[in-house]
Amino acid sequence: MLDDRKLAVLRAIVEDYVSTHEPVGSKALVDRHNLGVSPATIRNDMAVLEEQGYIAQPHTSAGRVPTDKGYRLFVDRLSTIKPLSGAERRAIETFLANAYDLDDVVSRTVRLLAQLTRQVAVVQYPSLTRSSVRHVELVPIASERLLLVVITNTGRVEQRAIETHEPVSDEAIAHLRALLNARLDGCWLTDVPDALADLPEQVSADERALATTVLSVLLESLVEKHEEKIIIGGAANLARADLSQSLRDVLEALEEQVVLMRLLGEVGDPSSLTVRIGTENPHESLRTTSVVATGYGAGDQAVARLGVLGPTRMDYPGTMGAVRAVARYVGQILAGS
Amino acid sequence: MLDDRKLAVLRAIVEDYVSTHEPVGSKALVDRHNLGVSPATIRNDMAVLEEQGYIAQPHTSAGRVPTDKGYRLFVDRLSTIKPLSGAERRAIETFLANAYDLDDVVSRTVRLLAQLTRQVAVVQYPSLTRSSVRHVELVPIASERLLLVVITNTGRVEQRAIETHEPVSDEAIAHLRALLNARLDGCWLTDVPDALADLPEQVSADERALATTVLSVLLESLVEKHEEKIIIGGAANLARADLSQSLRDVLEALEEQVVLMRLLGEVGDPSSLTVRIGTENPHESLRTTSVVATGYGAGDQAVARLGVLGPTRMDYPGTMGAVRAVARYVGQILAGS
DNA sequence: ATTTGGCACTCTTCTCCTCTGAGTGCCAAG
DNA sequence: CTTGGCACTCAGAGGAGAAGAGTGCCAAAT
Numbered sequence: 049m050l051d052d053r054k055l056a057v058l059r060a061i062v063e064d065y066v067s068t069h070e071p072v073g074s075k076a077l078v079d080r081h082n083l084g085v086s087p088a089t090i091r092n093d094m095a096v097l098e099e100q101g102y103i104a105q106p107h108t109s110a111g112r113v114p115t116d117k118g119y120r121l122f123v124d125r126l127s128t129i130k131p132l133s134g135a136e137r138r139a140i141e142t143f144l145a146n147a148y149d150l151d152d153v154v155s156r157t158v159r160l161l162a163q164l165t166r167q168v169a170v171v172q173y174p175s176l177t178r179s180s181v182r183h184v185e186l187v188p189i190a191s192e193r194l195l196l197v198v199i200t201n202t203g204r205v206e207q208r209a210i211e212t213h214e215p216v217s218d219e220a221i222a223h224l225r226a227l228l229n230a231r232l233d234g235c236w237l238t239d240v241p242d243a244l245a246d247l248p249e250q251v252s253a254d255e256r257a258l259a260t261t262v263l264s265v266l267l268e269s270l271v272e273k274h275e276e277k278i279i280i281g282g283a284a285n286l287a288r289a290d291l292s293q294s295l296r297d298v299l300e301a302l303e304e305q306v307v308l309m310r311l312l313g314e315v316g317d318p319s320s321l322t323v324r325i326g327t328e329n330p331h332e333s334l335r336t337t338s339v340v341a342t343g344y345g346a347g348d349q350a351v352a353r354l355g356v357l358g359p360t361r362m363d364y365p366g367t368m369g370a371v372r373a374v375a376r377y378v379g380q381i382l383a384g385s
Numbered sequence: 386m387l388d389d390r391k392l393a394v395l396r397a398i399v400e401d402y403v404s405t406h407e408p409v410g411s412k413a414l415v416d417r418h419n420l421g422v423s424p425a426t427i428r429n430d431m432a433v434l435e436e437q438g439y440i441a442q443p444h445t446s447a448g449r450v451p452t453d454k455g456y457r458l459f460v461d462r463l464s465t466i467k468p469l470s471g472a473e474r475r476a477i478e479t480f481l482a483n484a485y486d487l488d489d490v491v492s493r494t495v496r497l498l499a500q501l502t503r504q505v506a507v508v509q510y511p512s513l514t515r516s517s518v519r520h521v522e523l524v525p526i527a528s529e530r531l532l533l534v535v536i537t538n539t540g541r542v543e544q545r546a547i548e549t550h551e552p553v554s555d556e557a558i559a560h561l562r563a564l565l566n567a568r569l570d571g572c573w574l575t576d577v578p579d580a581l582a583d584l585p586e587q588v589s590a591d592e593r594a595l596a597t598t599v600l601s602v603l604l605e606s607l608v609e610k611h612e613e614k615i616i617i618g619g620a621a622n623l624a625r626a627d628l629s630q631s632l633r634d635v636l637e638a639l640e641e642q643v644v645l646m647r648l649l650g651e652v653g654d655p656s657s658l659t660v661r662i663g664t665e666n667p668h669e670s671l672r673t674t675s676v677v678a679t680g681y682g683a684g685d686q687a688v689a690r691l692g693v694l695g696p697t698r699m700d701y702p703g704t705m706g707a708v709r710a711v712a713r714y715v716g717q718i719l720a721g722s
Numbered sequence: 723a724t725t726t727g728g729c730a731c732t733c734t735t736c737t738c739c740t741c742t743g744a745g746t747g748c749c750a751a752g
Numbered sequence: 753c754t755t756g757g758c759a760c761t762c763a764g765a766g767g768a769g770a771a772g773a774g775t776g777c778c779a780a781a782t
Contacts (some may be wrong), residue, residue: 073745088755091746109745109762149546187520187536195536199524205534207542209486283620284640287633295632296624303621410774425726428775446733446774 050100056083057093058102059126062114066363071111116326116360119338123323123364130365132373136164140374144381150174150204154279157354157378162282164370167289167358168302170341172312173277174204174351174382181232181240186225186262191215196265200237208269210262220255224262227251237270276352278308289359297333302357307331312341312353321368326360336360340367344375346383354378387437391430393420395439396463398431399451403700408448453663453697456675460660460701467702469710473501477714484718487511487541491616494691494715499619501707504626504695505639507678509649510614511541511688511719518569518577523562523599528552533602537574545606547599557592561599564588574607613689615645626696634670639694644668649678649690658705663697673697677704681712683720691715 050058060081064072074087074094083090094112097103102118105111114122132140143160147153154171161169179200187195194210227250235243244263251259280302286295301307310330313322324339334357341355355371387395397418401409411424411431420427431449434440439455442448451459469477480497484490491508498506516537524532531547564587572580581600588596617639623632638644647667650659661676671694678692692708 071745075745086755087745088757089753092754095747105746107761107763109743109760111745149544151544182526182532183522183524185520185522185534185536189519189536189538195519195542197522197534197536197542199522199526199532199534201526205532205542205544207486207488281640284633284636287631287636294624296621299621299624303618408774412774423726424774425728426724429725432776442775444733446731446772448774 050096053083053085054093054097055121055126056081057090058097058114058118059122061094061097061103061112062118062122062126065113066361069361071106071113073111076111114361116328119325119360119364120328123325123368127365129321129372130369132164132369136370137373140164140377144377147381153378153381155281157374158279158281161354161356161370161374162285164374165356165358165367166282167285167356167362167367168283169281169354169356170302170308170312171279171281171354172309172352173279174345175276179204179351180234180236182234184225184228184232184266186221186228188216188218188221194221194262196262196269198266198270206269208265210265212258212261214257216258220258224251224255224259228262228266240270241267276309278305278312280308282356285358289361291336291359293333293336298337301331301333307334311339311357312355321372322355323364323368338362338364340364340371342371342375344379344382346379351382387433390420390422391434392458392463393418394427394430395434395451395455396459398434398440398449399455399459399463402450403698406698408443408450410448413448451698453665456662456697456701457665460662460705464702466658466709467706469501469706473707474710477501477711481714481718490715490718492618494711495616495618498691498693498707498711499622501711502693502695502704503619504622504693504699504704505620506618506691506693507645507649507676508616508618508691509646509689510616511682512613516541516688517571517573519571521562521565521569521603523558523565525553525555525558531558531599533599533606535603535607543606545602547602549595549598551594553595557595561588561592561596565599565603577607578604613646615642615649617645619693622695626698628673628696630670630673635674638668638670644671648676648694649692658709659692660701660705675699675701677701677708679708679712681716681719683716688719 057077060077060083061072064076064080074090077083077090078085078087094103097118098105098112101115102121103112104115106113140160144153144156147156150173154173158169158171161171181198182201183199185197185199187197189195189209192212192215194212194216196208196210198206200206227247231243231247232240244266247263248256248259283299283302286298291298307330311334313324321340321342324341326338327335329335329337329339336359337357338360339355339357341353343353345351354375356367358367394414397414397420398409401413401417411427414420414427415422415424431440434455435442435449438452439458440449441452443450477497481490481493484493487510491510495506495508498508518535519538520536522534522536524534526532526546529549529552531549531553533545533547535543537543564584568580568584569577581603584600585593585596620636620639623635628635644667648671650661658677658679661678663675664672666672666674666676673696674694675697676692676694678690680690682688691712693704695704
């Protein structure tokens, strides 16, 4: 249906349009790529490509621009992920290796991605579901207020204040802390509810109220409502890529956690890249943007996702290479800690 | 030098320009404000104001626009901070009261400020220097890796990974943890170095290396290098306020921690508002923006700062009212926890 | 001494027009 | 199937003109 030359023409159109940001015409194409045929032939091919919906003209007498469908074909069949240069790899490695805690890893990652791709980077904090409990701490911070701190094996620290509504003795706290640690040490977060189901019955009557309160907060914060945290960086890059959509709408969308979550998509196989192009995006305001995302994690299990967002007219091979590389290195760093 | 009417004219110019976003002419002024004089008189006054540098014309036959100096006079002498409505106050209160930990307080605050002022909000995390140590936790997360967690009385949790470069026994860790807590409980963060100066000498020889390492990380993370964390929100509002500067430059500036730090200014009296207008700003790219900031904190001591950034052409009385109100409520929340 | 109406003047901005050129589609010939 | 030729279309640049907002200044009025 589309012979090799037509595909080559589509590829050339995408590449030229991405680099020049201007509709590309038949003459320019034969000049810049040695296709061995005349502009007229290219025009015929273009007509076919347009009919099939891979390219479009902004107005009658302009060159062609790839459609979302065209980019899709390009990404799926006409391009290969472009590996980073050695220098880039080394830069990533050392930059990430210097991070000193989880927050720092994430914030460095987001900056790195933004710089490397010159686009908006989005990084999700490592999910809790794949982690296990390293330590639970219960600290009084006021007479009727406790701080619950859970430290996981991925180095993430989760904290939550607890209102006890009545004074609590230090012994009761110490006892509960010991109990929690004994029960939970090494426990997968997903198993926490089971491990603690009978906790209130295991303590003396006067500690029961406390135990129940703490338990509910713990479950809520860690399991049910593990609201994933996401940070973004390189928003300034949006301003360079003059989107046809109002920039404001895009910025607004990026401030909503929910949108960001859906943007990155489901956590899946870390070795595969998700590319969502233009209208394939879940959100209205992101119709003229594309997202390249992937999972990352310690080992081969993805614990969270990261990616970048840019205009549909982006350098897909390069972006995909950068995203993949960064995800790999972050995984290594996480596995190493 | 400037009689009352000229000041009234300046005030009217600022108010009109802020609401219309267009240079204001003499006729429009007498129409919208009942100044009781003719346009010609206003023109004379305007000529004087312009000569003194309070207003300027974008081009010869346009109305007048306030200069930075004009805004400055307006803020200092011609306007009063506009208190929020009762409904707004209640909304702030309930919105903040529902926060469940420090992170949440800060993130709610930044969203609140951005929404209330329709500008970019900037909030600094409560500083550590005014806090005291509530608890120190030392947790092994790998054979040669510890996690140091410090919980302060403001509910902030500081964490840092430590490389020990040699296996450490659980007893050594427990011992050190007990020692640290005994020494530091309730200790002001500024006093931590003194309190721990002789720590290495107090432990047995085989724990000394560990103690030294932990100590240095602790001091570094808490005292010397308490890099203040700042978060921003409402960046989308920037796009609405079409700045004459390239939006990109502003976004870029806002991504740099250092710039943000200087933007908010020195922590001072929480009851006073800092307004920095246009070129009074420390950063080149923020020449067309103004910052309204103030300190906030539990009680009457400021522990950090917050504020908003917007075009110089902003509603100063309203913005100042919102910033002040939010700062107060956040202070209450922090004091209550 | 200040205020005021009148008036000429200056610019920006909007609209309308034309012209140019890139790029196309189509056709007939190779 | 490819190619050169050619007429056609249309966005965008550039220019002229008109409109309109606003000013500065002056002489008269208060």
